[in-house]
Amino acid sequence: MTLIHADALKDGLALIVRHPRAVLAASALCAGVAALEALVFSLTGEAGPGLIGVTLLFILGFHAWVIAAVLVTRPALDLEAGDIKARARDVSRLVLVAGLTVILVLTVLGTAFVMLAFMLGALAILGAERTGLTEPPEGFVNIFSLFNTAEWLIAAALIAVFGAFALWFISRLLPGIPATLARGKVQLLAAWPILQGRGLGGFITGTLAVLPGIALLAAFAFLVEGATGYNPAQGVRADTLNLAVIALLRAVLVGGSVAFVLTPLMGLHARLYMKFAS
Numbered sequence: 001m002t003l004i005h006a007d008a009l010k011d012g013l014a015l016i017v018r019h020p021r022a023v024l025a026a027s028a029l030c031a032g033v034a035a036l037e038a039l040v041f042s043l044t045g046e047a048g049p050g051l052i053g054v055t056l057l058f059i060l061g062f063h064a065w066v067i068a069a070v071l072v073t074r075p076a077l078d079l080e081a082g083d084i085k086a087r088a089r090d091v092s093r094l095v096l097v098a099g100l101t102v103i104l105v106l107t108v109l110g111t112a113f114v115m116l117a118f119m120l121g122a123l124a125i126l127g128a129e130r131t132g133l134t135e136p137p138e139g140f141v142n143i144f145s146l147f148n149t150a151e152w153l154i155a156a157a158l159i160a161v162f163g164a165f166a167l168w169f170i171s172r173l174l175p176g177i178p179a180t181l182a183r184g185k186v187q188l189l190a191a192w193p194i195l196q197g198r199g200l201g202g203f204i205t206g207t208l209a210v211l212p213g214i215a216l217l218a219a220f221a222f223l224v225e226g227a228t229g230y231n232p233a234q235g236v237r238a239d240t241l242n243l244a245v246i247a248l249l250r251a252v253l254v255g256g257s258v259a260f261v262l263t264p265l266m267g268l269h270a271r272l273y274m275k276f277a278s
Contacts, residue, residue, distance in 0.1 A: 005205045012209045012268030019075040026068035031255030033064040035247040038236040042243045066094050072263045076270035093180050116162045123151045171203040178273040194276050209268045213260030
């Protein structure tokens with residue numbers, strides 16, 4: 001079993017250099033939407049833009065990220081640029097794939113989370129019996145405060161297993177993006193066999209592909225917070241900064257996420273698709 005697909009990792013990291021215009025266009029699109037969201041939330045204050053406004057911003061952001069995925073994945077697959085209609089069809093297919101992915105992830109991981117909650121609840125019952133808590137509490141109780149060392153270790157292991165499973169499951173669905181673009185039709189579970197027997201390697205390689213970008217963005221957010229007191233990764237409001245600066249910092253963070261996280265991940269999975277689709 002190959003745990004690190006070095007060729008795919010190299011292609012993913014090199015995509016930003018090989019196709020800078022596509023990456024720049026994708027980053028600029030998502031950065032612009034992020035700046036717009038920051039301005040809307042800052043201007044509307046504590047009341048916020050309301051349910052309709054939040055919904056519209058979510059739809060706009062969702063489509064921006066889908067378009068960004070199309071922009072960076074097509075050149076990674078060595079596909080021709082195509083006309084506007086072809087791009088529009090790609091986006092519509094990928095919107096459907098993304099929507100189905102969200103539903104599938106929520107269903108599977110939601111079920112797994114319920115199982116995790118039951119197991120943590122069982123540990124909490126043991127802790128309550130040990131500490132003499134026999135009556136139901138009137139208010140909120142932090143169940144983790146009831147754990148002893150052994151129960152803490154068991155709880156940490158359960159949460160770690162759930163987290164690892166969640167990331168692995170999502171990584172197994174990612175080949176649906178290049179498969180949909182390359183085959184010209186909606187592909188999700190049909191693309192599952194692409195990483196059959198290679199899921200762990202795809203997950204580890206994907207993690208290595210995004211770690212440099214995550215580290216770079218975390219460093220940027222840390223430096224900005226140290227200089228201004230505002231962390232662009234934690235919100236869109238800051239009393240000490242004007243609206244334009246907040247929008248700019250959010251745009252840089254989101255645009256960097258597209259360039260240094262989404263791009264290598266899509267380049268990696270495009271390479272894995274071309275390598276194993278047959």
